[in-house]
Amino acid sequence: MTDPQGLDTGVVADWLAQQSPDAVSGPFDARLITGGKSNLTYFVTDGTHDYVVRRPPLGHVLATAHDMAREYRVMAALAPTDVPVPRMVALCEDVEVIGAPFYVMERVDGTPYARASQLEELGEQRTREITGRMVDTLVALHSVDHREVGLGEFGRPDGYIGRQVSRWKKQLAASTSRELPGMDELVAYLDANVPESGDGTIVHGDFRLDNLLVDDADQVTAVLDWEMSTLGDPLSDVALMLAYQQLGETVPAGAAVVTDAPLAPGYLGRDEIIERYAAGSGRDVSDIGFHLSLAFFKLAVILEGIHFRHSQGQTVGTGFDGIGDMIVPLIDAGRAASR
Template identity: 80%
Template structure:
């Protein structure tokens, strides 16, 4: 009987990898699932001499554009020559016949993805502050990369990025709600009316937060989960990181709401994050209020979609009961940020 984790045929991966990179495999692969759910599936694979991480799309029917393995692989491969810490890419397989879906293999990087304040608290306030400072500094480094010089000139369309984001998330909201959301019309009207001019485009991660990075010895050893990356407005990355931070503050102690790492003593507060990013990047952050409004809107739409699916019996597991109650505070925070 196979002991492979669901979604991964280790023999097939080993045979394919040996064919494209013979020195990469020296024995039988064993694998374990690192992260699952409805995001991309991540596995730790080892033959005793090598340790790799394999990423593939979720099981079942998914939109290729939402779980584009080649996109993740491409951006991390491009960043390998920059100061941005990313795992070394080993190989990309776009032949769905190998395991039933595209996948890529990368080297394993040591580190911890801190998602909870309870994980950071034993480190103490000084180390926690240092980690949060380095998270901001790494974002500064990412936004300083010359995307054309690293071969990502066609990776996205920076012009009009924010306007397209507003339109996209409005459509998502329309498709995932069936109830009145007080304040939502006001927030949307603000976003429609105040779209800032397109600034200098950069590589944007699209989901930047502490638990999408690995930390070891108080250093950021790797930034992971690049499935939302593109070329766009860099302030959108800063704002979404701050919106996750605000989500933690609005819902203290709620294990269902992504991450509460920012609630740990010593973690940089919102003003300190903005000040450090502005000082490090030299960018004008005067439009941050708009970007924060948009980021809170995105999170509200995401959580409303989860609430909608839960209300229709389409979620699996526990921890969804309080999701719907978290949306009104996000809308209020988005309106407050607009002021």
């Protein structure tokens, strides 16, 4: 079987056997798990053990944006909590092994619901239950005491929102080579209206339904894709989840949106999600407007980075065509949320 681009299965198998001889019983077969537009994710098996391997994307990689050790550390720390995460197996920070850092985790059964058509097959009631559990999972994450699980130094909650604005401005500068109408106005609004920092929690940084695995009993079995995780304002996670919910109505018709799952009948509405989160967490969510503007800004920058890498021929997989056309509508949505 031919190795997928970006992963030498023989090297990974040899390295993992050195870390834990019982973890490997034969040669690895691997395939790229489609749908990932950022870090590359592979299913790997030797016929006895089923693993998932994560590594940064090929080519243009922003500093700190694809931190394998960070993902590994937060999931390992959350293992004893109520937040469902895969069991971590091993972390390799030596770029000489496969050309980039990577980590190995156990494969977890479940479906990442990214498309409305997937949820429509389940029906409205099950979709409603699944999205309710999505919100409850976010509440559970934000209730974890980061100090008790060894993540006291995982980030700096004070000033988090201001640093987010600065960070994503830098990401934008590193990931675009074209004029983006309305972006200067959106950035100016964010710069001028940074709210006071709320109580710090672990934040996922990219929380949405297709970053969760859901089993046949409609239970959340794992939260994945922790590359943006840190300590910060929990409302940033809520706002980004809501921005993804609005995404299908924001971008041009026919665009290859990251997810259109929120368009499925039964998916909790925006107000229902806010109310359920507020009730479960006990937090004040009245300042959600600024956070939503920042969320659209983040999405615009993330997709602009993907568009940039795709234009340079440095993406792996399909579904990248048309992403560049989605950026300005996201900027417009961020400006609208600010009003």
